[in-house]
Amino acid sequence: MPISAHARAFVDDVLAWLSHAGDARLMRAIRSPYSGIPHDAAAAYAALTPHIGPLFDALAGARLALPTAERDAVLRFVERLRALSNDVPDDTAALRDAVVTAFALERDAEPGPQAAAAELHLSLQESQAPDPRAGIRARQQHFSASALNAFAECPRKWYYRYVCAAVEDPGSSASFYGTAFHLALEHFHEEFPRPGDAGEALMRARIVEDIDRAFAQHRDDFDSAIEVELQLRRAQRTAQRYVDWLVAQSRRAPFTVIGRELPANLDLGGHAFVGFIDRLDRDDGTGNVSVIDYKTGAIAATAGEYLEKVRAFKDFQLPFYYWARTEQGDRVTRLALLPLKDAMLDVEPVVLEVVPVPATQARRSEATVGTIGIDVLERARTRMIEICTELTDGSIESFAVTTDPSACTYCAYKIACSQRPHAEREKFGR
Ligand code: SF4
Known part of the structure; x- marks a missing residue:
């Protein structure tokens, strides 16, 4: 069963780890979406690996305090690796198939030529008219x-x-x-x-x-x-x-x-x-x-x-x-x-x-x-x-940004605010 290039890379990392290639390949494996481990949990383990000992032991011992769902995903991954290492087939092709089956990678098969052609038949739609512009009203019952x-x-x-x-x-x-x-x-x-x-x-x-x-x-x-x-x-x-x-x-x-x-x-x-x-x-x-x-x-x-x-x-x-x-x-x-x-x-x-x-x-x-x-x-x-x-009264259509860059220093909305003014030294570096 063909699998996608990304899934193949994941299988290669698992195979490398099973052949004792070390933590670097296991780290890549856990950061792949095919591992089943949520991104944040994998990133946390990857960041702490040098401090918490061998990565597999850390995963198996659930060394990081994670929410239940994430910890269960980590343990599920560990169980699959254990099962694979306990029952290693002799030839590489069989081992590769075993990894594909263990992590249910068949679902990620690359689309065949027919499916790819079908995807190209898109039907274009008339674009929708934008909503009319309107002012914004404060929803507050009280002001301060x-x-x-x-x-x-x-x-x-x-x-x-x-x-x-x-x-x-x-x-x-x-x-x-x-x-x-x-x-x-x-x-x-x-x-x-x-x-x-x-x-x-x-x-x-x-x-x-x-x-x-x-x-x-x-x-x-x-x-x-x-x-x-x-x-x-x-x-x-x-x-x-x-x-x-x-x-x-x-x-x-x-x-x-x-x-x-x-x-x-x-x-x-x-x-x-x-x-x-x-x-x-x-x-x-x-x-x-x-x-x-x-x-x-x-x-x-x-x-x-x-x-x-x-x-x-x-x-x-x-x-x-x-x-x-x-x-x-x-x-x-x-x-x-x-x-x-x-x-x-x-x-x-x-x-x-x-x-x-x-x-x-x-x-x-x-x-x-x-x-x-x-x-x-x-x-x-x-x-x-x-x-x-x-x-x-809804008369304001657009809320202007400040002209004073110092107002932005501790503003919680700074990341979202693309029109904010920049201090001279920031402008120089842009
Ligand atoms: S970052 Fe944007 S919203 Fe915040 S103070 Fe500056 S201009 Fe205003």
Whole structure:
């Protein structure tokens, strides 16, 4: 019975191994589709062969922890080889037939001339008319400030994430660090809503426990035990700096934490928005409310820089929280980003004081405290409504890619995004 050229190559590899040719031929055999071993399992064995001893022994001992179906395929392959080596026919032709039969290769017979001719008789069909072009509508029931931030950063990214749901973002070590840190601070302030009344030593001891507990809860998210340990140490050092700042801030102006991971719901122009505020403080002296957003990634370094992002409609997070709490009747006078990324730096928030008429501030100022006018917050709210309307009325036919290559650096859709901009150094190498 004739077999295909690829099947013949597989038979040759099996025969070579039966004649003691060694692991290289067996490795080729297991990577052939005729072996019956799934590609990933064969590749894993091939990659690890130098470290796990003779390949046949590794296969027979099921040395790699594989899903049941894949392990069974490996063992089936081993059984066939065992049967062949226990009952080796004298002549090569008989042995070749035995391999063909053992692996049921007859099914892969090459097509005869008649079958080949039949395949050439194709009947051509009229091409189908393409579907009419139409705009895309957001399917979301709710919007969030981070979704609008994604749209502002790169409309194509928003499309991939919220319309296609093309790739599940598996998260990263940095994002799990942030999740665990947020959880630790939520627990910490449950016990210490008024840091000014608490003993500093007690707070320092408790935050160590809260960080330990939160990272233990999320340890399976990280790639490795080493990664957990590194991020945990970084968080512990940063948390002590956080307590430094808390103590100093409480002395300057005592305050009470009145909300932790507080749901923020808001209707903007008929569009429902949802979010969670990391922390909400009330000044004990004035009753004014501050919105605090913990930041465990890169943020604006100065108040002026953050203000520019809000003005340019690149960041809607704190404007959204401002309007959500204002609607609830709070007198929100401060919006703050609290950096918790760098264990080597003091915790110094970037603060925008909300004022009716903003003070003039130099764009290049290094100050971390500045002002934001209510008019800027109002414009941000108007723009949020406009974006939601664009996203829901089906008027967008094509979502543009960003013009800033740095936005693509950690983008989960980078591989699929053929139109993404390239940094200068990448262009040089293309
Ligand atoms: S790779 Fe760049 S251009 Fe493409 S979706 Fe991501 S951020 Fe946008």
